[in-house]
Amino acid sequence: MTADRPASGANERYRWTNAAVAAAAGVGAVAGSHAVAGASPAFVAAPIASLVVDATPGVVVTVAILFLGALGDQVAFGVALAATVGLFAVAADAGRRLGERVGPPPVAAVAGALATALGFALVGDAASSIAAGVGTAIVRSVATLATGDRSADDAGRRRLLGSLAAAAGLAVISSLLGRRRAPDVDRTLDDVSSAPAPSAPTDATPTPVEDGAMETSEPTPQPTTDPSAAARKRLLAEAAEKSLDVDGLDPLVSPTFYEVDVNQINPRPTAEEWTLTVTGAVDKERTFSYEGITRMPAENRFVTLRCVGDPIDGRQLDNALWTGVPMADLLDAAGARGAYVMLRAVDGFYEEMPTAALRPGLLAYGMNDRLLPNSHGYPARALVPGHWGEVNVKWLTEIEVLDEPATGYWEKRGWHGTGPVNTVAKLSAVNRSPEEIEVAGHAYAGTRGVDRVEVSTNGGRSWRRAALSDPLPGDDVWRQWVSRYEPPVGEHEVVVRAVDGTGTVQPRARENAYPSGATGWVSRTVRPER
Numbered sequence: 194m195t196a197d198r199p200a201s202g203a204n205e206r207y208r209w210t211n212a213a214v215a216a217a218a219g220v221g222a223v224a225g226s227h228a229v230a231g232a233s234p235a236f237v238a239a240p241i242a243s244l245v246v247d248a249t250p251g252v253v254v255t256v257a258i259l260f261l262g263a264l265g266d267q268v269a270f271g272v273a274l275a276a277t278v279g280l281f282a283v284a285a286d287a288g289r290r291l292g293e294r295v296g297p298p299p300v301a302a303v304a305g306a307l308a309t310a311l312g313f314a315l316v317g318d319a320a321s322s323i324a325a326g327v328g329t330a331i332v333r334s335v336a337t338l339a340t341g342d343r344s345a346d347d348a349g350r351r352r353l354l355g356s357l358a359a360a361a362g363l364a365v366i367s368s369l370l371g372r373r374r375a376p377d378v379d380r381t382l383d384d385v386s387s388a389p390a391p392s393a394p395t396d397a398t399p400t401p402v403e404d405g406a407m408e409t410s411e412p413t414p415q416p417t418t419d420p421s422a423a424a425r426k427r428l429l430a431e432a433a434e435k436s437l438d439v440d441g442l443d444p445l446v447s448p449t450f451y452e453v454d455v456n457q458i459n460p461r462p463t464a465e466e467w468t469l470t471v472t473g474a475v476d477k478e479r480t481f482s483y484e485g486i487t488r489m490p491a492e493n494r495f496v497t498l499r500c501v502g503d504p505i506d507g508r509q510l511d512n513a514l515w516t517g518v519p520m521a522d523l524l525d526a527a528g529a530r531g532a533y534v535m536l537r538a539v540d541g542f543y544e545e546m547p548t549a550a551l552r553p554g555l556l557a558y559g560m561n562d563r564l565l566p567n568s569h570g571y572p573a574r575a576l577v578p579g580h581w582g583e584v585n586v587k588w589l590t591e592i593e594v595l596d597e598p599a600t601g602y603w604e605k606r607g608w609h610g611t612g613p614v615n616t617v618a619k620l621s622a623v624n625r626s627p628e629e630i631e632v633a634g635h636a637y638a639g640t641r642g643v644d645r646v647e648v649s650t651n652g653g654r655s656w657r658r659a660a661l662s663d664p665l666p667g668d669d670v671w672r673q674w675v676s677r678y679e680p681p682v683g684e685h686e687v688v689v690r691a692v693d694g695t696g697t698v699q700p701r702a703r704e705n706a707y708p709s710g711a712t713g714w715v716s717r718t719v720r721p722e723r
């Protein structure tokens with residue numbers, strides 16, 4: 194008999210109270226782990242979140258993306274969080290049963306220990322699991338303390354309120370602490386290239402990892418990215434200079450770059466542990482280390498990305514200056530023979546394409562003169578010119594060369610997103626004054642290039658040519674367009690369309706993004722000022 198147990202009756206209520214206190218302890222565990230780990234793979238909810246995504250049927254994922262968008266992600270994450278709280282609630286309740294045999298003080302300790310063990314089993318991270326245990330123990334302790342010396346009924350109520358208050362407090366603290374952890378590797382590329390030259394491999398080196406294409410028996414005095422650091426600055430300045438100055442229009446290098454991936458919580462491979470292996474139909478399998486990659490001859494390229502799920506007037510279209518190694522060098526180093534490649538990543542994502550599509554691509558480790566941010570695939574990602582975003586695999590670890598075609602992650606779920614992008618002109622800015630209306634946006638047609646953008650202010654009956662931003666170097670880069678006109682009387686429909694480098698007009702017929710990318714023209718009803 195302990196203070197937690199009612200003297201008589203009220204068994205039903207007692208059970209409910211226990212369940213609620215256990216749930217509160219579960220919240221405490223999740224909050225504790227999050228406070229320490231943030232939204233990283235060490236967070237105890239991370240493995241549950243990937244389970245939820247893996248276990249969700251493809252149709253449901255697709256429907257969620259189509260109808261819920263980012264909300265679908267949040268729903269999935271909510272489900273994962275609830276399931277994690279449930280798991281830890283079970284652990285906490287088991288701790289209560291065990292602890293009650295001994296007396297009140299050990300309840301918190303036993304529950305905390307069980308939660309720690311569960312956390313460690315889930316993520317194998319000591320700090321995060323101990324924090325989960327501490328969170329559990331805090332909620333349990335407050336529950337016991339709040340009970341005090343009361344009659345059974347009142348004790349149950351106080352126990353419940355105490356634990357809920359403790360859980361709520363921990364959740365608030367955790368969301369503040371967890372958010373402050375932004376452990377992105379935010380360094381300029383110069384930091385990488387000016388890092389001390391790695392020592393030459395010796396016979397004693399146990400690692401099977403080969404270095405990049407360069408011989409390393411001599412210390413490398415000038416890393417090859419060094420000469421291009423100035424070029425990066427020049428290219429970024431050029432992009433800023435060529436950007437049209439229009440209110441509400443993003444410049445040619447996106448200030449924020451859209452993010453799409455299958456993860457609730459992104460993987461966080463470190464540069465030290467990361468390798469890229471070229472396998473399959475090759476003359477000789479090759480493994481590249483991060484150091485090896487960053488010492489190979491590098492290139493800076495403007496490349497625009499667009500997600501196949503991007504609605505016709507959506508915002509999953511962005512451009513950056515990327516730095517990396519030509520894919521051709523990696524394929525040639527291994528002697529790739531097959532006509533197809535499967536790219537595989539740390540998060541289990543995989544996409545297939547013809548080798549010919551990948552060959553002109555880039556293995557990028559830099560973005561806008563910084564190291565690749567974690568959310569965009571640190572340490573390195575693929576960039577495939579002119580193709581939908583999905584084949585631009587982030588956190589890339591393997592290029593498997595194949596003799597036969599295969600099916601990628603999204604194609605298994607009904608999408609056709611491994612091919613070249615559709616042509617699109619977006620309308621993102623409408624600026625009105627009594628004298629003039631200014632409309633502007635970006636246009637993108639992959640490697641076909643944008644030849645021109647046409648604007649109609651009468652619903653598509655007549656068209657005029659928009660002004661384009663001067664082209665940036667590169668063969669897979671968007672353009673900005675702008676058009677200004679005298680305000681007509683009353684509401685009118687502005688329609689825009691791009692014409693690609695082959696002279697093909699962006700098709701008018703409207704199709705949803707699923708399964709092959711959105712088509713149609715973007716239109717907007719504009720009401721002149723006064």
Ligand SMILES: Nc1nc2c(c(=O)[nH]1)N[C@H]1C(S)=C(S)[C@@H](COP(=O)(O)O)O[C@H]1N2
Pocket residue numbers: 450451452453454455456498499500501538539540542568569570581582583584585586587588589
């Ligand atoms: N490893 C991995 N790479 C991935 C994805 C993913 O889920 N996992 N998503 C793809 C999709 S659908 C798109 S549109 C692009 C988006 O790249 P971004 O997040 O850098 O904009 O990444 C692609 N690469």
Ligand SMILES: [Mo]
Pocket residue numbers: 453499500501502581582583
């Ligand atoms: Mo995508």
